[in-house]
Every structure is written in structure tokens, then in C-alpha cells.
Amino acid sequence: MTTETNDAEAAPQSAKAATAATAAANAHVAATLPLDQATDRANAERGLLAAGDGIALGANGWPVWNQPAFAFLADDAPPTANPSLWRQGQLNAIHGLFEVCPGIYQVRGYDLSNMTLVAGDTGWIIIDPLSAEETAATALALANHHLGARPVIAVFYTHSHVDHFGGVRGVVDEADVLAGRVPVLAPDGFLEAAVKENVVAGNAMTRRAVYMYGGMLPNDPTGHIDCGLGKASPAGTMGLIAPTDVITETGEQRVIDGVRIEFQMTPGTEAPSEMNFWFPDHRALCMAENCSATLHNVYTPRGAEIRDALSWSKYIIEAIDRYGERADVVFASHHWPRWGHDDLNGYLANQADLYRWIHDQTMRMANHGATPLEIAEALEAPPGLHDDFALRGYYGTLSHNAKAVYQRYLGWFDANPAHLHPLPPVESATRYVAAMGGIDAVVDLGHQAFAEGDYRWVAELVNHAVFADPHHLGARALQADALEQLGYQAESGPWRDFYLTGAKELRGAPQQTIDFALHRPEMLRAMTTDMLIDFMAVRVNGPRAVAEAPIAFTLTFTDVGQSHDVVLRNGVLHHLPPAEPPLATRVTTTRAAMVDLLTAASSIDGLHADGQMVTIGDPDPLARLVGLLDTFSLLFAVIEP
Numbered sequence: 001m002t003t004e005t006n007d008a009e010a011a012p013q014s015a016k017a018a019t020a021a022t023a024a025a026n027a028h029v030a031a032t033l034p035l036d037q038a039t040d041r042a043n044a045e046r047g048l049l050a051a052g053d054g055i056a057l058g059a060n061g062w063p064v065w066n067q068p069a070f071a072f073l074a075d076d077a078p079p080t081a082n083p084s085l086w087r088q089g090q091l092n093a094i095h096g097l098f099e100v101c102p103g104i105y106q107v108r109g110y111d112l113s114n115m116t117l118v119a120g121d122t123g124w125i126i127i128d129p130l131s132a133e134e135t136a137a138t139a140l141a142l143a144n145h146h147l148g149a150r151p152v153i154a155v156f157y158t159h160s161h162v163d164h165f166g167g168v169r170g171v172v173d174e175a176d177v178l179a180g181r182v183p184v185l186a187p188d189g190f191l192e193a194a195v196k197e198n199v200v201a202g203n204a205m206t207r208r209a210v211y212m213y214g215g216m217l218p219n220d221p222t223g224h225i226d227c228g229l230g231k232a233s234p235a236g237t238m239g240l241i242a243p244t245d246v247i248t249e250t251g252e253q254r255v256i257d258g259v260r261i262e263f264q265m266t267p268g269t270e271a272p273s274e275m276n277f278w279f280p281d282h283r284a285l286c287m288a289e290n291c292s293a294t295l296h297n298v299y300t301p302r303g304a305e306i307r308d309a310l311s312w313s314k315y316i317i318e319a320i321d322r323y324g325e326r327a328d329v330v331f332a333s334h335h336w337p338r339w340g341h342d343d344l345n346g347y348l349a350n351q352a353d354l355y356r357w358i359h360d361q362t363m364r365m366a367n368h369g370a371t372p373l374e375i376a377e378a379l380e381a382p383p384g385l386h387d388d389f390a391l392r393g394y395y396g397t398l399s400h401n402a403k404a405v406y407q408r409y410l411g412w413f414d415a416n417p418a419h420l421h422p423l424p425p426v427e428s429a430t431r432y433v434a435a436m437g438g439i440d441a442v443v444d445l446g447h448q449a450f451a452e453g454d455y456r457w458v459a460e461l462v463n464h465a466v467f468a469d470p471h472h473l474g475a476r477a478l479q480a481d482a483l484e485q486l487g488y489q490a491e492s493g494p495w496r497d498f499y500l501t502g503a504k505e506l507r508g509a510p511q512q513t514i515d516f517a518l519h520r521p522e523m524l525r526a527m528t529t530d531m532l533i534d535f536m537a538v539r540v541n542g543p544r545a546v547a548e549a550p551i552a553f554t555l556t557f558t559d560v561g562q563s564h565d566v567v568l569r570n571g572v573l574h575h576l577p578p579a580e581p582p583l584a585t586r587v588t589t590t591r592a593a594m595v596d597l598l599t600a601a602s603s604i605d606g607l608h609a610d611g612q613m614v615t616i617g618d619p620d621p622l623a624r625l626v627g628l629l630d631t632f633s634l635l636f637a638v639i640e641p
Helices: 020-032 039-045 067-074 083-092 133-147 174-178 190-200 202-212 309-324 341-367 372-378 398-410 425-435 439-451 455-468 473-489 493-506 521-525 529-539 542-546 591-598 604-609 620-627
Strands: 048-050 055-057 063-066 096-101 104-108 115-119 124-127 152-156 184-187 245-247 253-256 259-265 275-279 284-286 329-331 551-557 562-569 572-576 586-589 614-616
Touching (some): 048 133, 063 133, 104 133, 115 133, 190 521, 202 493, 425 455, 439 455, 439 473, 455 473, 473 493
Parallel strands (some): 152 184, 551 586
Antiparallel strands (some): 055 063, 104 115, 259 275
16 A cells, blocks of 8 residues: 655655656657658758847846757657657757848747848838847847847737737837837737736736746756747746737738738637738738647637637638738748748648638537547547648647637537536545545555556546645655656647646645736736726625725826726726716826836825825725735646645
8 A cells, every 4th residue: 555644745856757658659659750851940940140149138147038958959859758849849949030031030939939020111120029028129139230230110919919019128119109109010909808818817827827838847858848839938028018000900001111011810810819911022921820830729728718710710711812822931920931832822721721620520529419528539630631740739739629619619518417516626536535445545546557657547546636635745746757757748848848847846846936027017007997997806805895895986097087986896896987976085196106006016105195196085995995906826726726
């Protein structure tokens, strides 16, 4: 019997070697895929003008981006890594300044995403200023150094994910944007989508992103090797400047600094708000993040709205129909371009086909009565797409994308009434463990399955033991070992990082302090007034607020000339048009001051003292409301209760 108890804390353990079963599984991948295909490397290296050092430094002098940390990828894939993911990691390690075509350049490998620079008559049009100020500034400096310094005269956001706007302050001064000297273009719905995803759900999503992007893992053959979509997520400063020009319809055109651009709207595809670009004078098509060198996510494991695989496919087909015959090159916000009519159109067509295949075959099986788990286990790519490396599951997977399509149409419930109101995890785990003869018996069964290489079953079985008694060292160690082997076998970078991060936390690795950059004042100041108050509503502790007397006051922001009646009743915060007669308490301030209050950079008394806030009537309502706002802890438990 297993005898480890919960009486002591174990010292953090190091990563372990691949088992024989894992080594065999990875060798099978190497034997069944044409990993020596050379076209992708040739495309990834084509047009390289300068590599640079691959490092972006933060204000403290430490690197927030360190491409040389992945130098180990120059070796052959070890048994601890899926060789297909290792190959993708090698390609994503190719970094520097590249020419896409005359007048269009990309900096790749200095962030999770690419920065594209289009040369106008006098300056740069920047497409997607990366995730962080530091990486964006470094990328721009690299381009200016080798191509000649130019001012930034416009910024485009392709879509509402933070790795495509978070570094905007590294390439442009917000004062120039506000003064109208530098337009910021984005697709319709951008700001709402960016705030909803990155702030309203930001704390939970960021914690999950730590798992998905391997933020607490070492960069080495037993840790993080690649995200599939790019090398890693930078540890820099993220911000947001609100768009000044919104594109609303496909076919809209702009001429910016002599550059002609036509836009294709693609809402609900890879992001709720997204658009592609056509550069007619360059014969170049930008596919934003709608096409890349991997199967993407219909559902992203960090958490986000389910995407529309059917519309995604149709918008790619529309891009082919509108621009495919005229394009000489297609490039995107991740990975490398494709050149030549046949190659780029074949690439686009295959991408469209796979998203449509996932959609149609998932719903075909669902209409036969198959459940999400059954569909995910059965779905395979058709032969013509299976060996296309640009469709391999380095980021998204057929498994979790099939579940996403099912959820979009039919929701989380599979219609089995036993799944309608299940017990919560701890209570369920406690009963399972008791029914199986106690926790030591469960762990013994887990060891038997581990010896047989049945790691998926070990993870499912021993998860009950960990949730029944999270201090049981034997259960924690075995679950960590199983997750680690699953990570070593994963072709998906996010799956690998999820598995290995879970293993690391189970082994007692100290949790790192992670700066939640998305709640910086710069992010909150970019919100509309409605968004800012709605975010306050998400932070209201409902059970505590229900016990409070109702709260009501008028809140006026002088900098934007807007007033709202803020009303808390039944634990719910509303903002309404000002009532007649006026409410007894009226608070006048600016949005910037309110952001300082919400981020604890200032207090109500401090804002009154320095004249940034004036209250007429009883000052108590605002103080009571602020006292009811939760502060979220980023490092909440994931792998244990």
C-alpha cells in the first residue's frame, strides 16, 4: 500500500525523464510525419535582413523577451518533446527583420506575434504593435536601424487580442494620437471586445494564460519549448490606446501616407472583432490571425468566447475570392508569409477547408447523438489536410476545437441527466475515493496504470485523490508524473504547458508573483465610461452588498462631460441616466481619477484633498461602494482545490 501522508510538505522536485512509453510515442510521431520538409524553413528564413540579438529589455535592465534562451532548439528533439512541436519551435526561433515584399516588412520572433511595418511616403504604418511596450519599441528600433528612421504615422490593430495592441505605447505617443497626428485604426467592436476579454474576465483569463503559455516553466527540453503560435508571451508592459478610426464594412478603403488599403471585415472568426487588409499596390494580402502556420483555436484554453468555425471558413473563402487571383504574397500576424499564386491560394484553401471540416463533422456526429467527448475522440483530419504542417495542432487541436463547435450550438450539457447537476469537485472526489477503498488504494491503482503507460487514465483517476486530499504527497507526486508525461507527448504547445505547469505546481514549486499588466491604469483609461462602471459591477461582492442598504449617487466625469446615476440594489450595480429630481449625493471627478481610485493608486480622501474629486451631499455612498469591491488574487488554485 502507498503510505505517503499529509503530515509534511515536500521539497520542490525537478523535472523527470521521459518514460519508455513516452519515448516510444514520440518516436512514432517522428516516423510518421515528414519532419524534414524544407519549404517551411525556406519561407521562415526568406527575406531576412537582420536578426538582431533577439532581446528586449525592461526598465530594470532585465530582458522581458529573450530569444537566445531557446538556443537549445538547435539540437535534435529529445524524448521529452513531441518532435513535431520541436520542429515548430525551431521555425518560430528564426527571428529578425524580414522583407515581405518591397515596402512591407515584418519583425518576427521578438514577441508572440509579428509587427508589420508598411513604408508610406513619409513614415511607417504599424500593423499590430505586439504585446508589450518593450518588445514593440525594440522591434521598431530594429527596423529603423536597418531601413532608415521614419516616424510612425498610423497604427492598425488587426483584432482585439492583447498581443496585437498591448505594445502600442512603445511605438507611438498617446498625445500624438489624441491630437489627431497619428490615427489608430481598428475593426468595428474592437474596444468592447478587448475590454470584455482582457479586463472583465482578465484575472481568471490571466491565471489560465500562465498555464497556457508556460509562464512559470523553464525554457528547456523538459519545460516550455514553444507556444505553437510563437515562442512565448513577453513579460513586459501592456497598454492600450483607443482607436480613432473604426472600420465597419468590407470594401472600405483608406489612403494613408500614400499607401492604399482595402479592408475585409471578419467578425467572430479568430476574434470577435477582426479584419484583413489588402494592399493593391503591393499585391499583398494580410490575413490578420485568421490564417497562420498552425490549426488555431475555435476555443482557446485560456478562456474566451467560442469562435464561429463556419464563419471563419467562409471569410477565408471570401478573401480568396476577392484577392486570391491578384495576390503575390500573403502574410499574417503570426509566422511567415507565403509567396506565389499557387502556394498562397492552396494555403488559404486548406485553412478554410479544415475549419469547415471541424464544424461540419462535429455537427454531423452531434446530430447522430454523439457527445462532445465522443466527437473529440473520433474526429480526425482528412488525408489531404492531415500532413499539412500549417494545419497541425501546435496551438489549437482537433480535440478541443470539436468540443467548442458542439458548445457553440448545444452548450455545455450533453443531455445525459446524470450530468445535469453533478456534485462539485471536492465532494465528488471524496466520494469516489471512499468508494474505491481510500486514497492509498486509488494511488496504488494509479501506479499500476502509470507503469502501463496509461497516463490519461492516471490523470483522471488520481485527480480524485488530489481533490479529496490535496496534502497527500503520494497522490500529488503521481499526478505530477502523469501530467508531465502527457506534456512531453503533446504536439500542442498550450497542452504541453498546461500539463507541465500543473505538474510543477503539484510538486510544490513556489508560485511566482505575476504583474497583472491588464489592470494597469492605461488599460482602464482606454475604456468608455459605460465599460468602466460595468467593470466596477463585476467587482461588487454580491453577497456582502445584498446585506447593505441601497446606494445611489450621481457620478459626473468632467473630462468627457458624462453623468450617470450609479445605483446599487439587491447586490447589483446599475448605471442610469441622471434622474429628476437629482439624487442627493453628487460626485464630480475625472475618469483618470476614478481609475486611480479603482487601482488603489489614490483614495477618496486623497482625491478630495488635491481637488480631483468634489462631492456635494453625503460622501458615504461612494465610500460604501468602493468598500464592496473585491480585489482579485491572480494565483488562485487550479490543479487542486
